[in-house]
Amino acid sequence: MDSLTPTQRDRGLQRLRRLTFGATAGGLIALVGVGYAAAASYAGKASSTGATAATTTTTTGTTTATPAATTSPSAASSTTSSGGLQSATQAPTTGSSGSGTVTSGGS
């Protein structure tokens, strides 16, 4: 086999570097592309706990996006927030029966 001249060897090495660089860059681009396609096609499935917790951030968007509903649940966004049970802003006081009294009892 004939031995390579220094010039031929340098050209061969340069070609090899170009091929290596091209393959690496192409692989990275392909990796990003496949990852993006996978994320877009399968958004994931939350567990029941996760889904419940996520409602705090999604309730408003969901209700405003559905104007067809006669009853807008947007008013309930605070009542169904993921926070704990909330006290009233003012404590009740003792009263006496009179006009406009309503009954709270079991039903």
Place this chain on the structure above:
Amino acid sequence: MALAVKSWTALGSSAHVLTTLEDRLEPATAAVRRVLLDVDAAYSRFRKDSELTSLNASAGRTIPVSPLLATAIEAALRAARLTNGAVDPTIGRAIRVVGYDDDFSRISGPHPTLARERGREVKLRAEVVPGWQAIRLNQRSRTVWLPAGVELDLGSTGKALAADLAAAAALAAAGAGGVLVSLGGDIATAGVPPIGGWRILIAEDSQASPSGDGDVICVPAGGVATSSTTVRRWSRGGELLHHIIDPKTSLPTSGPFRTVTVVAATCLDANTASTAAIVHGEAAIEWLCSWHLPARLVENDGTIHYIGQWPDPSSVAA
């Protein structure tokens, strides 16, 4: 200040709308009626054509639901989580099996026996409650998945949520002043209250006359709910039963408290706490104190406990 009042029957119990401005009663009432019609169509357990009935019949499949039903299920799941499962919407099958399978207005008598078991022996059965964690609610796609065999009952939180939604809708329709909505004793308020606050008589039965004897409190804002084992009672297999199910036993609760009333920021939170307190039994007082909620608890022997910032009944201020 004279309050305007409108009362009628809805959702199997009484509905009351009060407004501080007399000329705003009509639009407020119309708004409440619309909300209740939507609620009934969305999550009544006793309507064959309700969305909830359809969902319960579709267990095992992912089903798209309306915004209102999604909100109601979300509220029920939140209540279950905050009460460590004491208020669990998956009791649907358990409560049906113990006999509460029809609108109570269609059953007469103080402790009625269900019509289909009159004249024959029926044994009381209990159905294991699957647990709220089994429900998958996806708010983004607005879909629900129930495991096969699971039936939801949104009765506990559903009525309270309806009161909150109705009060908000009534205030929006009224445009000014304040409104109070009471659905079977579950009370929600919105807007500017009357001077001194809304007067509320605390009773074991929501059908009790507001002019009757008992503790009266004045509530400036928020919601009030009472849960009681003394109402909606029936007999099955010789056992006297009621409608508050303990998810741990799948049977009506048997704790020391028969009636609990709670005041909270919303009717939903008040109802969640009052129902959970009945289920928690002996641990109820400690549990309520941990949430800093004003509460009134009646033991089975009639002894009354006042918790948190519940007002001293011996000092009448209004």
